Amino acid sequence: MFRETMLFTIPVAISLLISRLVFAVPDDPAGTELRMLVYAGTACFSALLFVPVGAPFTARSLPVLLRLCAVVVLIFAIALGVDSQTRAAIGQIVPLAMMLFVLLIAILTPVFVFHARSSEVRQIVFTVLAILFSAPVWLGPLTEQTGNTPGLTNLIVGVSPLSALAVSLDVDYLRTGWFYKHSVLGSLRYEYLSWTGYVLIYMTFISSLIIGTAKFEYDRLFNLLRNKVVTS
Amino acid sequence: MRTTKTITMLISITLFLGGIAHAAESKGMDPELRDKAKRAVDEGLHFLRTSQSDDGSWSNSVGITALSLRAFLQSHRGYNESDGAFITRPIDFMLAHINEDGSIGETNLNRNYNTAVSMTALAATGNKKYDEVLSDAQAFLRQLQIDEQEGYEKEHAYYGGIGYGGDERPDLSNAYMALEGLRASAVDDDDPVWEKALLFVSRSQNRSESNDQEWAANDGGFTYMPGFSPNGGTSSYGGMTAAGLLSLLFAGVDKDDPRIQAAYDWIRANYTLEHNPGSDGGVQGLYYYYNVFSKSMAAYGDDILMDTNGNEHNWRNDIARKLLSLQNEDGSWINPDSPRWWEGNKDLVTAWSVISLNAALQ
Numbered sequence: 001m002f003r004e005t006m007l008f009t010i011p012v013a014i015s016l017l018i019s020r021l022v023f024a025v026p027d028d029p030a031g032t033e034l035r036m037l038v039y040a041g042t043a044c045f046s047a048l049l050f051v052p053v054g055a056p057f058t059a060r061s062l063p064v065l066l067r068l069c070a071v072v073v074l075i076f077a078i079a080l081g082v083d084s085q086t087r088a089a090i091g092q093i094v095p096l097a098m099m100l101f102v103l104l105i106a107i108l109t110p111v112f113v114f115h116a117r118s119s120e121v122r123q124i125v126f127t128v129l130a131i132l133f134s135a136p137v138w139l140g141p142l143t144e145q146t147g148n149t150p151g152l153t154n155l156i157v158g159v160s161p162l163s164a165l166a167v168s169l170d171v172d173y174l175r176t177g178w179f180y181k182h183s184v185l186g187s188l189r190y191e192y193l194s195w196t197g198y199v200l201i202y203m204t205f206i207s208s209l210i211i212g213t214a215k216f217e218y219d220r221l222f223n224l225l226r227n228k229v230v231t232s
Numbered sequence: 233m234r235t236t237k238t239i240t241m242l243i244s245i246t247l248f249l250g251g252i253a254h255a256a257e258s259k260g261m262d263p264e265l266r267d268k269a270k271r272a273v274d275e276g277l278h279f280l281r282t283s284q285s286d287d288g289s290w291s292n293s294v295g296i297t298a299l300s301l302r303a304f305l306q307s308h309r310g311y312n313e314s315d316g317a318f319i320t321r322p323i324d325f326m327l328a329h330i331n332e333d334g335s336i337g338e339t340n341l342n343r344n345y346n347t348a349v350s351m352t353a354l355a356a357t358g359n360k361k362y363d364e365v366l367s368d369a370q371a372f373l374r375q376l377q378i379d380e381q382e383g384y385e386k387e388h389a390y391y392g393g394i395g396y397g398g399d400e401r402p403d404l405s406n407a408y409m410a411l412e413g414l415r416a417s418a419v420d421d422d423d424p425v426w427e428k429a430l431l432f433v434s435r436s437q438n439r440s441e442s443n444d445q446e447w448a449a450n451d452g453g454f455t456y457m458p459g460f461s462p463n464g465g466t467s468s469y470g471g472m473t474a475a476g477l478l479s480l481l482f483a484g485v486d487k488d489d490p491r492i493q494a495a496y497d498w499i500r501a502n503y504t505l506e507h508n509p510g511s512d513g514g515v516q517g518l519y520y521y522y523n524v525f526s527k528s529m530a531a532y533g534d535d536i537l538m539d540t541n542g543n544e545h546n547w548r549n550d551i552a553r554k555l556l557s558l559q560n561e562d563g564s565w566i567n568p569d570s571p572r573w574w575e576g577n578k579d580l581v582t583a584w585s586v587i588s589l590n591a592a593l594q
Contacts (some may be wrong), residue, residue: 148571172341177401181460187572191339 002206042155099168099195103161109209125202138175140184148188164198261548261592262536269552269589270308275563275585277304281318283564283579288321290579294329295338295346297322298353300579303586305356308593313357326350327365333375334368335397343397344376344406348413355416366417373410374425378402378432389435389445389458392428403457404436408475408524411482426483432458433479438468439494452494453502453510462512468512471521473498478528487532496532499525503539505554515569519581521566526551526588548592555585 107129135156143153157163157174166173172192173179180186193201261269280300284290289297301322304311313319329338329346337346351369354362377394378384384391393402394410411429419425434442435458438449447459453468454476455461463469477495485492507514508521509566529537529547537545565585567575574580 144571148574148576170340172396175396175401177460180401183452183463186571187462189574189577191341 099164099198102199103164105206106161106202109206110126129161132159133162136162136179136185137183143188144184150189153185153188153190154193157185159194163192164195164202167192167195167198170224235569239510253495258551260546261552262546264573265549266593267551268556269593272552272556272559273307273586273589273593274309275559276582276589277307277309277563279563280304280586282562284322287325288317288323289325290322290583291577292338292345293580294326295342295349296577296580296583297325298336298346298349298573298585299443299583301326302349302353303583304589305353306587307589308383308590313359325352326353328369329367334370334372336365336369341396344373344394345371345396346412347397348406348409351413352416353503355413355418357515370414370417370419373414376410376427377428379428381508386431387444390432392430392432393457394429394432401457402432404433404454404472404475404479405456405520407432407436408479408482411479412527415482421484429479430483430485433476433483434491436472437476437491437495438466439491442491446523451498451501453498454495462516464512470497470499470502470504470513471517471524472523473502473510474521474528478524478531481528481531492532497540501540503537503545507540507548513570515567516572517575519565519575519584520573521582522551522555523588526591530591530594551588551592555589559585 107125139156143149143156146152162173174183174190175186280290280303284300285292290300290319291297299321300560304319311319313323315436326336330336333426335343335347337343338352339346347369351366351373354366373394374554375381375391376397378390378400379392382400387515390400390402392407393404394407395402396406407429411426414423414425433454435445436456437443437454438451440448440450445458447466449466449468451468453473455466455468456472459466461467461469461472473495477492477499480489480495481487502509505525508516508518510519511517525547529551535546535548537547539545564578567581570576
């Protein structure tokens with residue numbers, strides 16, 4: 001179990017450090033909230049990318065997952081503590097931690113549900129997540145072309161897990177420097193979904209997958225048992 | 233004979249005085265155009281009346297409500313709170329969205345913008361009972377301003393700037409709005425907020441003599457924020473140049489100051505109302521440009537502007553003709569070519585346009 005935990009957490013930590021280097025703003029003493037959002041997004045992707053191939057799907061995975069989330073939250077807490085400008089955000093660590101946990105579960109559940117340490121499912125899930133995370137950038141022009149229809153704009157903002165993290169951090173990330181330059185959404189009218197709204201949506205998604213898994217497992221075991229009875 | 237002479241003299245004096253009065257009223261804008269502009273204002277305000285919600289708001293937005301209210305209060309009709317619910321309800325709507333930190337707004341987004349335009353609108357009522365609200369709002373904007381409290385030193389490009397309020401990235405557009413709100417609510421000239429803001433405003437200008445940033449060019453115009461223009465690189469464009477000029481004036485800089493003259497010269501060199509000069513495609517932020525152009529020219533004080541080709545322009549006539557040509561049949565205005573910066577919203581664009589005409593009619 002310790003080995004599994006390390007297999008999860010070391011790649012996550014490496015990804016966080018790399019992303020910190022890539023997205024650092026050297027002359028900005030404030031430590032932008034955007035960087036924290038990128039760290040969180042990288043952590044979520046990392047958990048998916050570095051899931052050990054071939055590891056058995058057992059009931060021990062849940063405690064491992066919890067340990068992973070605890071480590072990620074701890075890393076964020078340290079990052080927030082070192083950065084003097086974001087110490088005020090420590091008060092938001094609980095919603096942030098919750099949202100990270102929910103997002104990690106949401107990302108990993110498809111992998112677990114389909115017993116998939118297989119590369120194909122990982123790639124599909126990763127691709128879908130990459131598309132969703134980056135939706136505010138590449139889907140922004142669509143909102144402009146359609147005249148900034150409020151429903152469409154808010155939908156595009158809402159589908160990105162970055163928005164969920166931003167809401168938990170109480171940060172208008174679409175108007176931070178990088179996004180304002182690369183996404184048209186910052187110049188349009190939009191609203192973020194509420195934090196509780198995001199939690200409900202993701203928990204519903206996870207619950208659906210778990211129920212689906214239970215049904216899948218039930219059918220699989222039922223057929224297995226029936227075949228055994230028939231052959232015997 | 234003597235009686236006839238007296239009467240003739242009296243009539244002459246009367247005509248002379250009437251002529252003076254008429255000339256004073258029509259100073260700047262041609263009289264016939266002035267009447268048309270007033271009619272356009274009335275039609276715009278009529279549209280706003282029809283689009284106003286039952287709670288007095290427009291587009292369910294504190295910011296748009298404040299701008300619409302300002303359009304009414306500063307119009308030639310001289311509307312005030314005694315005129316009825318269409319004035320008092322939007323005030324109540326804004327007051328109902330006062331937050332604990334002194335900001336005014338229905339959302340965490342656009343806190344600076346909403347608070348600043350609300351301050352301008354409340355100040356325009358002339359009612360002293362809003363002084364405490366204005367004082368709290370001033371305090372909010374001061375703490376929003378980037379300075380040592382956020383860990384920035386004077387040498388940093390962001391120092392003195394003000395952003396949307398949801399993050400710490402400042403920009404000249406939000407800074408000018410905040411300064412307008414602070415000036416409208418009569419913040420003292422010696423308040424440090426002005427000096428700090430001047431640093432940021434100067435660092436947003438393409439004028440290397442007063443901008444210590446390496447990227448600064450020398451056309452005298454302004455860019456969106458230090459080191460960035462949405463039109464590419466650090467290029468100057470009309471909306472921000474007018475905003476920068478207005479910001480300098482708000483901050484108490486003398487009209488003859490080289491920074492102001494450089495900005496005015498950029499406007500002279502790029503004078504047009506056919507598009508937002510220097511912007512990508514010229515249509516983005518067009519009505520924002522019209523609005524801030526009118527206010528900046530009114531504040532600068534010269535009715536006649538000579539462009540760098542030697543042509544004279546009466547900016548009051550020009551902006552009035554332009555806005556009249558763009559007004560829709562229902563009295564509204566809208567930017568059909570770009571929804572950026574909310575210019576696809578009829579309430580907002582109509583409010584901006586009426587405010588522009590109000591400034592030109594001053």
